[in-house]
Amino acid sequence: MNFITNLIGGLSLGGIYAMIALGYTMVYGIAKMLNFAHGDIIMVGGYTILVFTARSVHPIIAIILSVIFCVALGISVEKVAYKPLRGSSPLAVLITAIGVSYLLQSLAQMIFGSGTKMVQGLDLGSFSIGSLKIGVSTVVTLIACFMVMIALNLFVKYTRIGRAMVAVSEDKGAAQLMGINVNFIIMITFAIGSALAALAGTFYLMRSPSMYSTFGSLPGIKAFAAAVIGGIGSIPGAMLGGILLGVVEVFAGASVLGPYTDAIEFAILIVILLVKPTGFLGKKRREKV
Amino acid sequence: MALLEVKNLEVYYGVIQAIKGISFEVNKGEIVTLIGANGAGKTTTMQSIIGLIHARSGEITYNGQLISGMPAHKIVHLGMTQVPEGRRIFSELTVYENLMMGAYTKKDKEKIKENLDEIYALFPRLEERKNQVAGTLSGGEQQMLAMGRAMMSNPDLLMLDEPSMGLSPLLVDQVFDIIKHFHEKGTTILLVEQNANKSLAISDRAYVLENGRIVLSGTGAELLASEEIKKAYLGG
């Protein structure tokens, strides 16, 4: 019975990681950069929910506002910090992203202080099936994450913009020859990644409703590991990696290995990188002359 | 009036000057060829025209409109496109999806379908393999796909950068036949080739590029007969 509870909990946490990992992987695939500030978008989303729910705004509205705010923030960060560096060395972009991450965390500390704040109104209670007690939020998270992932896959596969995203990720120059506005596609990618981060942040808050300025760091780094495990740049890879890490985390946490959960997760990352450096579904670039 | 006009184009890669002030034009309905040895600057010229590279100085006009400095995707929307050097098909997409990417600037579904049928009629191989991932096509099939993809946008000006590169003689002939076919349909062609023999034979006019400069120009027939060309490009 415990097994089923853990499985549901693991898939649900995995869904959260997967949603965050999608942001890393899509931005990496399309803008060819590691957006280290991605985890902090989650934090900003969490604080947005805190601000609105504290003023008795309905949680659903607060979540929508948080998504909108994060999308605007993601697009702005890309415009102001990353776009001017397009074409410069990857190291410069990486350091800028780390800078953005610290900037957002510091701003959050200035505005909200360094203490922990509790978010109200996200506790959906729990229900029981026989001897099984399951949190409603766990199930909601699970369903929502899977719906979002299906929607994203359909979007990429069947819409004009989705196809353009694949084209840009493969060959920016050739994509431009098709008439694709690469800057616009990159902007859309950041918007989608930020929206997913805001949603993931909401679900993460449902698990433990305390907000602090480094709220996004741990899920951010785990989701990054998940993206690398799955093969960075690959959308199904991010989903797979996220779910794998979530399930491992919950099962390890419930076992005697509990205290070593994080270590186990990163050990998986290291092993995968040793055995298959491109991750599960990462692609080796084939060159054809 | 010239459809495409290039005036005093200078292009640099860092401090290295690849194009040293070239001028030429392509008139509506012509086939114009740029020939030149490896590293002469042919690809650089082609990419500068379409906006993938930005020139240091000089003017490029298309249909009388100044296009130098414009981003590539906007230039493509004006009705020109390019089959790039090395084909650059989207290897993860299927043949069909590649062709549809070529129609990205087009909104009219019926017209797209019409174009697609036409491309399939021209390249039956592509239709047979429409659901195959493009990266698994043979080199020749990839070249056909790159040409078909470019024509999906119904361009007024089609630029091709060494379309015969790496193909067997039979396929080279086929590529030139297809270029002629597009031309007969009213498409203006700017061609870059190392295969001077075949390209000059179908060209109205041609320019010879050497170290970033145009050193010779004339009609296709004139250049075919020229001693210099024979020595440098036609193997005697």
Ligand SMILES: Nc1ncnc2c1ncn2[C@@H]1O[C@H](COP(=O)(O)OP(=O)(O)OP(=O)(O)O)[C@@H](O)[C@H]1O
């Ligand atoms: N990205 C680049 N950075 C630096 N130099 C470059 C770059 N691309 C081309 N060049 C240089 O510019 C010159 C012209 O190159 P270009 O590719 O235009 O030649 P090409 O005529 O197309 O040659 P090929 O027939 O081999 O394709 C060459 O000397 C080349 O080394």
Ligand SMILES: [Mg+2]
């Ligand atoms: Mg070239």
